[in-house]
Amino acid sequence: MRSYTLTAPAKINLYLEIIGDRPDGYHELVMILQSIDLADTIEVQAGNTGAIRLCCTHPQVPLDKSNIGYRAAELMAAKFPAAYDNYGGVDITIHKRIPVAAGLAGGSTNAAAVLVGMNLLWNLGLTRSELEELGALLGSDVPFCIGGGTAIATGRGEQLSPLPGLDNMYIVLAKHRSLEVSTPWAYKTYRAAYGETYLKDTESLTARATAVHSGPMVQAIVHKNAREIGQKLHNDLEQVVLPEYPQVLRLREVFANAGVLGTMMSGSGPSVFGLCEYEEIAKQVQVRVIEAMANEDLELFVTRTISHGIQIGSSV
Numbered sequence: 001m002r003s004y005t006l007t008a009p010a011k012i013n014l015y016l017e018i019i020g021d022r023p024d025g026y027h028e029l030v031m032i033l034q035s036i037d038l039a040d041t042i043e044v045q046a047g048n049t050g051a052i053r054l055c056c057t058h059p060q061v062p063l064d065k066s067n068i069g070y071r072a073a074e075l076m077a078a079k080f081p082a083a084y085d086n087y088g089g090v091d092i093t094i095h096k097r098i099p100v101a102a103g104l105a106g107g108s109t110n111a112a113a114v115l116v117g118m119n120l121l122w123n124l125g126l127t128r129s130e131l132e133e134l135g136a137l138l139g140s141d142v143p144f145c146i147g148g149g150t151a152i153a154t155g156r157g158e159q160l161s162p163l164p165g166l167d168n169m170y171i172v173l174a175k176h177r178s179l180e181v182s183t184p185w186a187y188k189t190y191r192a193a194y195g196e197t198y199l200k201d202t203e204s205l206t207a208r209a210t211a212v213h214s215g216p217m218v219q220a221i222v223h224k225n226a227r228e229i230g231q232k233l234h235n236d237l238e239q240v241v242l243p244e245y246p247q248v249l250r251l252r253e254v255f256a257n258a259g260v261l262g263t264m265m266s267g268s269g270p271s272v273f274g275l276c277e278y279e280e281i282a283k284q285v286q287v288r289v290i291e292a293m294a295n296e297d298l299e300l301f302v303t304r305t306i307s308h309g310i311q312i313g314s315s316v
């Protein structure tokens with residue numbers, strides 16, 4: 001096989017709690033991550049140039065080494081130099097549909113797809129957990145994006161425990177097209193404002209936090225209780241992003257009054273989602289958001305939860 005086409009879904013955060021500082025400068029987290037049916041398409045082909053080449057026509061996506069998909073290919077080349085030489089490098093094409101810098105893990109899921117695609121292309125036989133380990137070297141959300149579905153993510157977000165899949169809950173998703181929120185800024189600002197309230201006992205931190213704080217959300221997911229899930233949505237980063245970005249706050253308010261089961265900013269924002277049990281309701285919510293935000297340039301989607309991550313579409 002000389003070419004693979006992969007589907008790379010976005011994620012939303014149903015739950016994001018910041019527990020404390022880590023010695024590596026990151027934050028200790030408890031998150032519940034959920035894949036959604038909004039995806040980029042990634043083509044991975046054996047190259048003829050002996051180099052890594054990346055193509056994407058989206059104006060906000062970099063084409064150099066700052067592209068995390070490019071860095072995923074570099075990592076594979078460094079780990080498997082013989083395969084890199086044998087197959088003549090690699091050509092990567094990204095068809096971008098996921099809004100960029102939105103808190104939807106668009107870059108992370110592209111990197112996950114490149115790892116999965118190159119594993120196939122180069123016949124490496126790496127297991128999912130080996131791919132996740134490589135993914136963690138690229139970014140905290142990359143390991144989740146490989147398998148996707150519904151999972152608790154702890155540590156800096158790379159340690160995963162699967163939860164029962166949540167299929168077919170409807171998600172209305174909106175983002176101001178030209179608005180970006182920097183993830184490092186969001187965490188740094190949170191630390192400056194709330195760092196003193198962190199739990200200090202880092203040893204038992206994750207276990208305690210999972211049991212105490214995110215427990216009701218986990219229960220709601222296990223019982224597939226959409227109403228409860230809607231009520232238990234949580235994201236600590238809202239506390240710093242909403243006061244700084246009035247457009248995001250406004251979007252949150254519009255969603256809250258649009259008939260959803262619950263609404264929350266995803267990740268470090270600025271995208272906001274609303275949760276609905278039925279597709280007809282989700283479409284009504286979409287209309288209400290359009291009407292209330294008529295003067296704003298929004299990227300707006302009705303999508304649904306899915307129980308998988310990277311999927312192999314076709315191979316040639």
Ligand SMILES: C[C@@](CO)(OP(=O)(O)O)[C@H](O)COP(=O)(O)OP(=O)(O)OC[C@H]1O[C@@H](n2ccc(N)nc2=O)[C@H](O)[C@@H]1O
Nearest residue numbers: 026027103104105139140141156157183184187267268269
């Ligand atoms: C906020 C979240 C929620 O899912 O997602 P996004 O909004 O980016 O989608 C994640 O925590 C982001 O994950 P990801 O974007 O993979 O993060 P990384 O590349 O590893 O880190 C980017 C930066 O975020 C901060 N960071 C990230 C993760 C973490 N546990 N603690 C941190 O402090 C650090 O400043 C780091 O330099």
Ligand SMILES: Nc1ncnc2c1ncn2[C@@H]1O[C@H](COP(=O)(O)OP(=O)(O)O)[C@@H](O)[C@H]1O
Nearest residue numbers: 066067068100101102103104105106107108110
């Ligand atoms: N493959 C990629 N897709 C999207 N953005 C990328 C990619 N590689 C690097 N970036 C850069 O990463 C930043 C974060 O984008 P993205 O991964 O979409 O958002 P988030 O981290 O909020 O989920 C953007 O500023 C973008 O320029």
